[in-house]
Amino acid sequence: MPSFGRTLERLPLLVDQRRLAYGITIALCAAAWWLRLILDPLFPPGFPYLTFFPAVILSSFLFGRGPGIVAAVLCGLLAWYFFIPPLQSFGLQRGTPLALLFYVGVVTVDILLVHWMQVANRHLSRERERTAQLAARTEILFEELQHRVSNNLQMVGAMLSLQQRSTQDEEARRAIGDAASKLQLIGRIQRGLYGSRGEPLAIGTFITRLVEDLAESSGKPGVRHIMDSSTPLMLAPERAIPIALIVAEAVANAIEHGFADRDRGTIKISIASDGAMLSLTVADDGRGVPDDFDIARQDSLGLRIARSLAQGIGATLSIRPARPGTILRLEHIPTGSDS
Template sequence: MSTLADLLAEHTTLSDAAAAHLQRLVAEWQLLADLSFADFLLAVRAEHGDIVTVAQCRPNTASTVFPRDEVGTVVDSSANAQVARAFDDGRILRDEDPAWFGPLAIRREAVPIAVDGEVVAVLTRAIDLTHPRLPSPLELAYQDSANDLCQMVADGTYPQVEGNPRGLSTPRAGDGFVRVDADGIVVYASPNALSAFHRMGWTTELSHTRLAEVTASLLTDPFESEDAALMIDAAAGVVPLPAGPYRDVGLRMEADASRATVLFRAVALHPRGVSTGAVVLIRDVTEVKRRDLALISKDATIREIHHRVKNNLQSVSALLRLQARRTSNPEARTALTEAVRRVGSIALVHEMLSGSVDEEVDLDEVVDRLVPTLVDVASGEAPVQVRRRDRLGVLSAELAMPLVMVLAELIQNAIEHGFAPGQERCVIDIVGERDVRRLRMAVRDNGSGLPDGFDPASSDHLGLQIVQTLVSIELGGTLRMGSNADGLGAEVEIVVPVH
């Protein structure tokens, strides 16, 4: 499905500022839809003159009146004349009477969206009036706030450019809704909002109280109390929002009370430039924070385990290296040196996992750190250059661990046995190709190639036996050994599934 940016680029030549304003509106208009109990459609005038719907939003508080996707459709000006008129008149236009669409009676409202004095789009609000009834106090408070916000859309003052460097989520209207007047006095508080304040420690009703004072009295941190009170009063228009660092924080914050953690968001209401108060949304995130803390603790424990395993493996590697230096038997020294390398490869993966937060390993970084070690301990006479040609990507720990061991064995085997004595230029290339299903990787050298009739299955070389076991059993992949495409040197290709 095309994004809003794609559709704007396809149908219009709007400026970056106008497109950014529409993007901000679409990011925030779920609140409009929920408060209005209505569907919203965003339409722009295309270069060829047609009016095209480029975005759609359905409410969480009511049934949709547009069950099919309207994005990309051309607005029928004869059936919905308000949209075309709103482009020309630059003012909000409402249906006098609802129009029937099948079994539904829908009243529509066209809200022009102006940027720098020019109408760049029109927002259509469609409300289902099929079954009229007396609205509840909650519905009246919602709709009154929605009307103010729609007027602010026409004024060009909603949504505001709001900083949110902490990346806090936005509470929904259903999480908890409080409407305060221009003096910061609570006019209406939804049952969910009242429950959130009770969880924080408030024991009476919220109506007719100063919300800033109530909130400040409940928060445990004095700095958070001051910030929350300032945020609510500034949104309501009681005090001006100060310049400086607070501007970058925006009108949302997370705070701790004695028994709860809550997320606040304040939305200023000033239709036609006149402050009518604010909407304060509140969400009790106590359980979410508890789970987050548990996950953080678990993650830290896992990383600490990887760190300790890495340290233990390095200790084992050091003991094996010491034993190799003390032994006089060449075969035993070679076996111990190979064991040092294999333990070191596993330790390197654990070191990477000790700094990872998602149990994943960047295979390219591991290979780049592993190769110099392999070249240093190689027993080959000529200097060997090992090059990683392609990006191998990020893999889960359960795949990365055996794959790193396989690579280490293949590179070490190529260094020790792949080149003829006296060969001047010795090069080993690591190449890879990855898609969503599998990783194809090959280790190629420009050496003397494989012996005639070589069968890896019957080889008694421990390194090749380790490679075949890991590839077939641990990785569930396939292994192929043969000559390079140009006939010079050997190539070992591994294909492993990545999911």
């Protein structure tokens, strides 16, 4: 159906070759006349225009209003001369004017309807082109906005990193460094929230891109990252960004602490959906956390931020030993699909 619609939008044909269009129109009229002659013995009296109507409609449909009018006049004259008594003359009998008036009315309506349809199709084609141009411009502006927001966040992070170098207090340096890295991370997340056309990405695709980005900047190419996600769900930014920050914190902790004494290992991220709820798991085979590890008692800035983000989206966050390694679970994440 879409290809048929595009074909209709290209009508009328031969706009730049009108002589050919009129020539084909005359040929269609001649074919209609010949067919009417052949079928005349089979038709009862009173059907002089039967094969001529299709010629008029087809000429109008294919070549436009002008050839349609020529076809209407030529077919009308042929039908009048050969098939309306008195035959082979343009004489008028009692019912001839009524028959001619009927023919003129029908072909006029046919030509006008075809013409209006083609005008509407041309308007539709122009509107589609304008819409496509507007969509392309919107896409460019959206990408530019995304890049500007991301770049501004990363620039602020870079400025904080510069400030960190001139700060003497060790605790302040660490806090500024954490804030700088978080801002730069948010900038990368913001850049990856949407596809190349501005469409929101499925959470699995979004997290996959984020993890690949983190892997490239980790400095440990021997650490493998495995992504396991079959959900096509797309989350709003207010849910996707906190999830991405928690995943980034889990990956960073695995690389920094779990694989602190080795250059190889595996980090697996799994995402699953169950109705209106989403669950996410980050597991590594590194050194692992102690058996008595309690996330509620941890004072590191990253874990405190992760707890706060999980509470903000109504999810449950837990970290426990996996033997080997560590497993982080983010469960009962509302997807918003039921609203």
